[in-house]
Structure formats: C-alpha cells, structure tokens
Amino acid sequence: MEAFQDHYDDAVAHCYGCGRNNEHGHQIKTCWEGEETVTRFTPEPYHTAIPGFVYGGLIASLVDCHSTGSAAAAMYRQQNRELGSQPPMRFVTGSLHVDYLKPTPLDGALELRGRIVEIKGRKVVVETDVIACGEVTARGRVVAVQMPADFGGAKAA
Numbered sequence: 001m002e003a004f005q006d007h008y009d010d011a012v013a014h015c016y017g018c019g020r021n022n023e024h025g026h027q028i029k030t031c032w033e034g035e036e037t038v039t040r041f042t043p044e045p046y047h048t049a050i051p052g053f054v055y056g057g058l059i060a061s062l063v064d065c066h067s068t069g070s071a072a073a074a075m076y077r078q079q080n081r082e083l084g085s086q087p088p089m090r091f092v093t094g095s096l097h098v099d100y101l102k103p104t105p106l107d108g109a110l111e112l113r114g115r116i117v118e119i120k121g122r123k124v125v126v127e128t129d130v131i132a133c134g135e136v137t138a139r140g141r142v143v144a145v146q147m148p149a150d151f152g153g154a155k156a157a
C-alpha cells in the first residue's frame with residue numbers, strides 16, 4: 001500500500017524522520033488503517049538508551065513524523081482530496097509532547113497508531129500510541145500546523 005510519505009514532493013522529502021530522499025534518516029512509512037494511522041519501524045541495536053531498551057529521542061522522532069504525516073493525510077481526507085493532488089498541503093510540528101509510560105523493549109518492530117483528535121483551521125492535533133511487544137509504552141500528542149507559504153523566510157517548494 002502507498003504510504004503518505006510516498007506523496008511528498010521530492011523538494012520536501014529530505015526530513016530526517018520521514019524523507020525518502022534522506023539516506024541517513026528513518027524513512028518512516030505511514031498508512032491509514034480505518035480511522036487510525038499506522039507506522040511500523042524496527043529500531044537498530046544502536047538505537048539504545050539503556051541496554052535492551054529504545055532511546056527516547058528516537059521514539060519522539062517517530063511520533064513527530066508519524067503525526068505530521070497523519071495530519072496531512074487527515075486534512076486531505078477531510079477535504080475529499082487524493083493524497084497526491086495539487087496544491088500540496090504540508091504540515092510542520094508546532095508542538096511535540098511525549099509521555100514515556102514504561103521502558104520500550106528493543107526487541108523487534110514498534111507500531112505507532114495515531115488518532116486525529118482535532119482539525120481546526122490550519123491545525124491538526126494527533127495522538128499516537130507507541131506499541132512494543134503488544135504493550136503501549138509511550139503516548140504522544142502533536143500539534144501540527146499547515147506550513148505557511150513562506151516557511152522560515154524561505155519559499156515552500
């Protein structure tokens with residue numbers, strides 16, 4: 001199945017978390033499963049915090065890009081638009097909050113399951129569970145904001 005990130009223009013596909021054109025990045029892939037958005041990612045042994053457990057910064061990074069992708073997909077869905085249709089709607093992180101509920105075992109794939117909790121104007125709020133070995137080990141809440149045309153003083157591609 002095609003992932004949300006497969007629809008990012010080449011010009012904005014360099015993000016460390018989700019850009020398919022960043023050979024050093026995580027290159028996450030996110031899809032709809034019903035009303036939820038799902039990303040699966042297998043950490044490497046070097047993504048270690050304490051031996052045997054996943055580094056919290058990696059978890060935050062996965063929640064971040066899972067959520068911005070989910071926000072974009074939710075806005076397309078709300079507007080009954082195809083993901084690749086023009087003009088593109090791109091989302092950046094305004095706020096990223098992660099609660100680490102229990103240690104996340106470094107033991108196979110992580111599953112991130114996102115829910116869209118609010119769409120208001122240019123803002124989408126996404127809540128995401130991080131699941132390892134069948135247990136929710138972290139929960140994230142992201143406020144994603146549709147990227148202004150003039151982001152950081154640079155023209156958005």
Ligand SMILES: CCCCCCCCCCCCCCCC(=O)SCCNC(=O)CCNC(=O)[C@H](O)C(C)(C)COP(=O)(O)OP(=O)(O)OC[C@H]1O[C@@H](n2cnc3c(N)ncnc32)[C@H](O)[C@@H]1OP(=O)(O)O
Nearest residue numbers: 004007008012015072073089090092093094095123143145
């Ligand atoms: C799927 C198909 C493909 C589509 C194609 C996609 C392309 C995909 C590109 C890849 C992209 C990767 C992205 C990765 C994730 C990063 O890593 S992004 C990098 C890190 N983030 C940044 O650098 C963002 C820096 N901050 C900013 O540029 C600006 O502060 C922002 C976030 C754009 C917001 O500024 P603004 O546009 O002036 O927003 P503003 O009008 O003030 O607020 C709009 C709403 O958002 C809320 N808001 C704004 N900031 C915050 C905040 N910090 N906390 C809480 N709420 C906030 C406001 O309260 C407001 O809500 P309401 O009052 O309407 O309820």
